Structures are given as structure tokens and as C-alpha cells.
Amino acid sequence: MLDTLIVDDEKLVRKGLISTMPWSKYDIRIVGEAGNGRAALDFMQQHEVDLLFVDLTMPTMSGFELMNAVRAQHPKTWIVVLTCHQDFEYIQEAMRAGAIDYIVKTQLEKESMDNMLARIVQRIQFDETNKMAGTDISKTKTEDRPIYLLAQMSTTMQLDPVSDLMKAGIFSITTLGGQIWSITCTDDKIELSLSRYAAQSNDYVLIRAYGKPELSVVSIRTYLFYEYEPNRKVYELTMMPAKSADKQNLDEPKLLDDVWFSFRWLYEEEGWQRLIALIEQTKPDSRYLSELLRISVRLTREMFRNGELDAYDSITESLVSWNVFKQILIEIRCAIQQRMKGFAYFDEIIVTVLKALYYMLQLEDLRVNRDMVAATFNISSGYFSECFKTIIGRSFGEYMKELQIEKAKRLLVETKYPIYRIAERTGYKDEKYFSKIFRERAGMNPAEYRKANEGSVETK
Structure with missing residues (x-):
């Protein structure tokens, strides 16, 4: 359980955070709240605090002053920054002062609260893992910088930021593919330039990846897919030690x-x-x-x-x-x-018809009939036929013919199977009858269709 203190000079903000965030889901317990940095330090003298949420702009003692004091007096306490706007230089300074994450108060929504707390707890678990392994995480922050990744989020165009980055004084750029670039930041100046570039662009986001991970384009894109929030430009990706795959x-x-x-x-x-x-x-x-x-x-x-x-x-x-x-x-x-x-049917009946459509779509061999499909879903053949025609708008036989011809077209294009074999795979015992039906629906016979699409044939 992480004992947590909320520090913000706005009472409504404190109460809102305490009442709306799903703390218990992540084993976080709110043990107190404070309206300024001085009150927070006094509280921490009397109570054990594992996690501190601190506003950066407060009277009496600012968030930065409080962070410096906490780092000196309570070095084991993790700090998350609360801010009203995404001023990247401001946030950058807070991260250098020891914050493990930040939350923009104006963008708090119930759907993103889970992601925020999950991300924070994951980072804490990562720190704990490093401590158990004998690694000083504070040294890791300064000596082993994170991997910086720039990812395009716009789907309307394919952009290449390399020339723009070079104009901004950033030269060590590696293209990973999938509209993702890895940038080597050797000093704070380059890091700041990269943050500014991401902040000023509507097309990119910046990811700091910790833990010397072996990142793939798929893993980065999957991470962004679930973590992405509109208007958020900087993300923290902490890679935990890989676990062996279990059942x-x-x-x-x-x-x-x-x-x-x-x-x-x-x-x-x-x-x-x-x-x-x-x-x-x-x-x-x-x-x-x-x-x-x-x-x-x-x-x-x-x-x-x-x-x-x-x-x-x-x-x-x-x-x-x-x-x-x-x-x-x-x-x-x-x-x-x-x-x-x-429809004048129970929901379960309608869904059974949908499941039957999916079942037929998955079949490798379409030598099935209405009775066989109905039996698969434990429904009488006659009732299934009635339901199918009412819900789908055409008979089972008509739908099956469409499915068979669609599959035949795919096999003609993607394989070199002889026509008779394709006829069998799509439910026709007679090659001539298959060719007749195919011509009626495709406007040409199977051989002509294959020749017209021969450029995409693959041997199987």
C-alpha cells in the first residue's frame, strides 16, 4: 500500500482528486492533504508518506521548493507533479528535480485516471526492482538517459521530421520504421529542443523510454494506442523486466x-x-x-x-x-x-445467426449445408432457415452461394489450385456446374477470372 499526500493550494482540486481517482484499485491510500509546501513538510514529519502529489504553483512554499526539501529530507518519497498547463520547460525542470510523472489538471477525465495511476505505479515498481537489484535509480537518471522516441500520430499524411530536427540542432536520429524515430540526447539542451519540437507540432508525440528496453515498432505503437490522450505531448514508458510466457x-x-x-x-x-x-x-x-x-x-x-x-x-x-x-x-x-x-426474435436468436455467419466465414472447406450449420448451433433446421432469411434478408442458400463465389475468387487469385479442386473446396461436386454459377455471378468463367488477375498469384 502506498501512503499518499495531496498538496495543492486549491481545496476543490484536492477534494476532487481524492474523491474521483481510483486509488484503491492501485493499492494507493490517501493519508492526508495540504494547502501549501510548508504544511506538507510538517505533515511528513509526523507521518510516513510514500507518494507525494504536488502542485508547482503555491503560496508560502512553491512546488519546486517543496520538491527540493523532500528530496533532502525524505529521499525515499516518490513525487508526481500537478500542473494546470503543459509548459514543457516547466515540466522538464520538475522531472529533473526528481518527479517521476506529471498530471495536467485541466485534462483530467475519468477514462484517463486509470491510465495515469497505472503508469505511476508501474514506474514505482520499476524503481523498486532496480533497488532490489542494487541499482541506484537516481544515478540512472543522470548517467543513463532514457531512450527518446518521436512518433507520428497523424494518420492523414506520412511525414519525415529529420530535416526539421537537424535545423533544430538535433542530428543523431535513427529511423525505426512505422513513422517512429529514435533520437540520442547527450545533454539537456538537445532534450529541451526535442521537447519543444514535439510541443509545437500537431503531428508528433515524444516518448521517454526507461529501462534500456529492446523496443519494437509494434510495442511502441501498442503502448501509444492505449496511453494516447489528446493534447498530451510527452509520455513516459517504463519497461519492466520481461516475464516468461505462462499459459x-x-x-x-x-x-x-x-x-x-x-x-x-x-x-x-x-x-x-x-x-x-x-x-x-x-x-x-x-x-x-x-x-x-x-x-x-x-x-x-x-x-x-x-x-x-x-x-x-x-x-x-x-x-x-x-x-x-x-x-x-x-x-x-x-x-x-x-x-x-x-426483429421479432429474442436477442439470443439474432446473435446465433451472427455466430453462424462467423462460423461459415472461418470455414476452410465450404462443403456444408443449412442442416449442418443449424446442428452446430443446436437449432432446428426449419427455424434456423426462417430466422436466417428474416434477419439477413436472403435465404441461407443464396448467402452461401455468395460466400462460395467469394472464396473461389480468392483461391483463383492466391493459389494455383486446378479449377476442379477449387470447385470442391467451395462446395461444388461438379466442376461444370461450378463454372456455370461462377460465370453467372462474376461475369466470366474461372479460368478467365484467374488470367485477368494473374499478377497477384501466389503459389501455395
């Missing part, structure tokens, strides 16, 4: 798939909360989440008649943060819930 970690993608494609989150609040909590806990790659969303949009749009979900077809390309992703998911969920109300 739970290996099962995480499968668990997310099972929860997502149960589709219970579409109509159950409990299912929705479970899905969100699982994503926030496991933090899967944003590209994986985008693929889950893409598949879901493809399946659920079958229930709509007027293209209500068409706008979300390419939305995944602009998903720069988890908060944006979640908001889009909420919008899609609300649209689907409204559509579900228009």
Missing part, C-alpha cells in the same frame, strides 16, 4: 476471440463490460483489434438494408487510440441494438 498469456488471444465472437457484448451490459475490461487488461495489438472490428462490421452489416454501417468500412485506418476505438465500437453497438429491436 494465461498464451491463451489471451483465444480468450479475446471467444468473448468477442460470442457477441454477447452487443446486447448484454455484463458482456460489454467484460469485453472492455479484457481488452484494457491484455492490451492486444491495435492491428488485431482493428481486424476484429472489420470482421464484425462485415457480419453485422448483413442485418441492415440501407448501408447504415458502410461508413465504418475503412474507419480502422484512422484508429490512433483506444479511446477513439472504443467510441466507434459504442456507436456500432448502439446501431446494431436499434436494428435488433426491429
Whole structure:
């Protein structure tokens, strides 16, 4: 448990922080509050304080003066800075004075409070790990500088900041790919120039990565996806020692798939909360989440008649943060819930049809029929056929033909399988009949279609 003191000259700010932040979730206990630095020092003489949240601008004793005093008198206390604005030179000075993080009071929102406290606790755990290993973290800050990373957050264009950085006197730049650059900062002047550059740009954010991590583009982008906040320009990434993969970690993608494609989150609040909590806990790659969303949009749009979900077809390309992703998911969920109300079926029946669509989409071999799919979901064939046609707007047989031709097109382009084998894989025993159906729907026979797309053929 981290005993914590809140120091701010504004009483409403103190009370607001104490009442709204999810302290207990992170084993943080508020043991007191103070309106100025002098009162805070007096309190700390009488009480053990592990973590200090301090405002930088206070009467009697400023936040900087308090930090210096705490560093001298209570060197084991961690300090987090509270500020009203993102003045980077100001914050930079606070970080050099020993703060492990900072919070911009004007940007406090309930959704970001969890991220803030998680980040702070992670940094403290990192410090504790170093102490147990015999490393002096205070020396690490001065002798072993963090890795500085500049990441582009704009999705509208691909930029290259190298020439601009060089004009600002920053020359040691390494391109990591994925619109991320690593910059070597050998002194405070370069660090300050880099912070200013990020602060003045709408396209970039700056990351300080501690712990000499072996960073990949995927890990950086995943970190930013979950931590990104509008208007926040500087991030602190502390890499904890790698843990060996256990069964739970290996099962995480499968668990997310099972929860997502149960589709219970579409109509159950409990299912929705479970899905969100699982994503926030496991933090899967944003590209994986985008693929889950893409598949879901493809399946659920079958229930709509007027293209209500068409706008979300390419939305995944602009998903720069988890908060944006979640908001889009909420919008899609609300649209689907409204559509579900228009059917004279229980929610569970509608979701069963969606699960059947997903099941068919995953099949490698489409030699299945309506009875087989209905049996898979423990529903009578006749009732399944009725529900399917009402909810999807066309019969199971018509939908299956579309799926078969779509798969045939993909196999013709991506493989060199003979036509008869593709016919079999897509559910047709007769190659001639397959070719006839294919021509009716594609406007050309399978051989002609393959030749027209031969530039993208891959041997399999």
C-alpha cells in the first residue's frame, strides 16, 4: 500500500482528486492533504508518506521548493507533479528535480485516471526492482538517459521530421520504421529542443523510454494506442523486466476471440463490460483489434438494408487510440441494438445467426449445408432457415452461394489450385456446374477470372 499526500493550494482540486481517482484499485491510500509546501513538510514529519502529489504553483512554499526539501529530507518519497498547463520547460525542470510523472489538471477525465495511476505505479515498481537489484535509480537518471522516441500520430499524411530536427540542432536520429524515430540526447539542451519540437507540432508525440528496453515498432505503437490522450505531448514508458510466457498469456488471444465472437457484448451490459475490461487488461495489438472490428462490421452489416454501417468500412485506418476505438465500437453497438429491436426474435436468436455467419466465414472447406450449420448451433433446421432469411434478408442458400463465389475468387487469385479442386473446396461436386454459377455471378468463367488477375498469384 502506498501512503499518499495531496498538496495543492486549491481545496476543490484536492477534494476532487481524492474523491474521483481510483486509488484503491492501485493499492494507493490517501493519508492526508495540504494547502501549501510548508504544511506538507510538517505533515511528513509526523507521518510516513510514500507518494507525494504536488502542485508547482503555491503560496508560502512553491512546488519546486517543496520538491527540493523532500528530496533532502525524505529521499525515499516518490513525487508526481500537478500542473494546470503543459509548459514543457516547466515540466522538464520538475522531472529533473526528481518527479517521476506529471498530471495536467485541466485534462483530467475519468477514462484517463486509470491510465495515469497505472503508469505511476508501474514506474514505482520499476524503481523498486532496480533497488532490489542494487541499482541506484537516481544515478540512472543522470548517467543513463532514457531512450527518446518521436512518433507520428497523424494518420492523414506520412511525414519525415529529420530535416526539421537537424535545423533544430538535433542530428543523431535513427529511423525505426512505422513513422517512429529514435533520437540520442547527450545533454539537456538537445532534450529541451526535442521537447519543444514535439510541443509545437500537431503531428508528433515524444516518448521517454526507461529501462534500456529492446523496443519494437509494434510495442511502441501498442503502448501509444492505449496511453494516447489528446493534447498530451510527452509520455513516459517504463519497461519492466520481461516475464516468461505462462499459459494465461498464451491463451489471451483465444480468450479475446471467444468473448468477442460470442457477441454477447452487443446486447448484454455484463458482456460489454467484460469485453472492455479484457481488452484494457491484455492490451492486444491495435492491428488485431482493428481486424476484429472489420470482421464484425462485415457480419453485422448483413442485418441492415440501407448501408447504415458502410461508413465504418475503412474507419480502422484512422484508429490512433483506444479511446477513439472504443467510441466507434459504442456507436456500432448502439446501431446494431436499434436494428435488433426491429426483429421479432429474442436477442439470443439474432446473435446465433451472427455466430453462424462467423462460423461459415472461418470455414476452410465450404462443403456444408443449412442442416449442418443449424446442428452446430443446436437449432432446428426449419427455424434456423426462417430466422436466417428474416434477419439477413436472403435465404441461407443464396448467402452461401455468395460466400462460395467469394472464396473461389480468392483461391483463383492466391493459389494455383486446378479449377476442379477449387470447385470442391467451395462446395461444388461438379466442376461444370461450378463454372456455370461462377460465370453467372462474376461475369466470366474461372479460368478467365484467374488470367485477368494473374499478377497477384501466389503459389501455395
